[in-house]
Amino acid sequence: MPIVQIEMFEGRTLEQKREMVKEVTQALVRTVKCPPEAVTIVIREMNKEDFAEVGLLYCDK
Amino acid sequence: MPIVQIEMFEGRTLEQKREMVKEVTQALVRTVKCPPEAVTIVIREMNKEDFAEVGLLYCDK
Amino acid sequence: MPIVQIEMFEGRTLEQKREMVKEVTQALVRTVKCPPEAVTIVIREMNKEDFAEVGLLYCDK
């Protein structure tokens, strides 16, 4: 704990994911004072057919 | 808010997803009195190997 | 299936939840052609300290 889940559109590079999990972990360590070993992050990628706002699929915007 | 997640079997057409997010958004606007801009919907598709009821995978039914 | 999860701020009445699950279920039946028996809905209520946009808690807006 904390367990973090990040849902985002597919298309980020491995290098971007690598930086993202490093920096999000550091942000949690600094602010909620947990050890870095306690932070687990799960990434879920999604395509633009599977996300909607205001009743509209993102691929139709 | 609301944030809605819909898990369903893969195989729906883009047109079905399009109608689904439109009608689910309208249902929320009517019943919980939120503006349509507040509704976010995430769709997660799943295959029949990854869902079980009564201890049995759906693909084995 | 579908399994629907709806996260929203606390404070809706029982009657609003009752209407919401009825209408969301009907929206799914109409659009993805599943039987009403297949629709499961889980509601998760949240307070304004536990939701953030643009890096700002909702209770601070």
Add this chain to the structure above:
Amino acid sequence: MPIVQIEMFEGRTLEQKREMVKEVTQALVRTVKCPPEAVTIVIREMNKEDFAEVGLLYCDK
């Protein structure tokens, strides 16, 4: 209810999933005294680029 979600790395065989949902369902029936018909299980598979501990992607370990 209960609704169980199991996130794990991809690569398990269909036979392993089949045994897993059978045994997890039995464990719930024995311990929380629900009927087997009440147990729904959703499996989510993930690759090693999408999971991190201690700020490090699993694929980089």
Add this chain to the structure above:
Amino acid sequence: MPIVQIEMFEGRTLEQKREMVKEVTQALVRTVKCPPEAVTIVIREMNKEDFAEVGLLYCDK
């Protein structure tokens, strides 16, 4: 990994939860061949106003 989430109605005793996490962990170790240290379980309790099937809240059944 695996990360398991179990959503169920509130009202189970601490002893039932204790047995549940022990037996679910053992079921995963036996079937997907992971070490027990790899299994994380999160329990989410819910009341009968926040769960619906067939368009009907459980508290109204």
Add this chain to the structure above:
Amino acid sequence: MPIVQIEMFEGRTLEQKREMVKEVTQALVRTVKCPPEAVTIVIREMNKEDFAEVGLLYCDK
């Protein structure tokens, strides 16, 4: 998008949550190059009876 969910033990102060959502949002903006307006964060607090590792509830450790 991204939509971030953070599950952690209850007991953090409002000020800690405030700093956490600010810094996690900045971490995402820097690393995946999204605008801050695109980041939504949901916090879920949990008690020590509802989290288990190695088959053991956290409250029993």
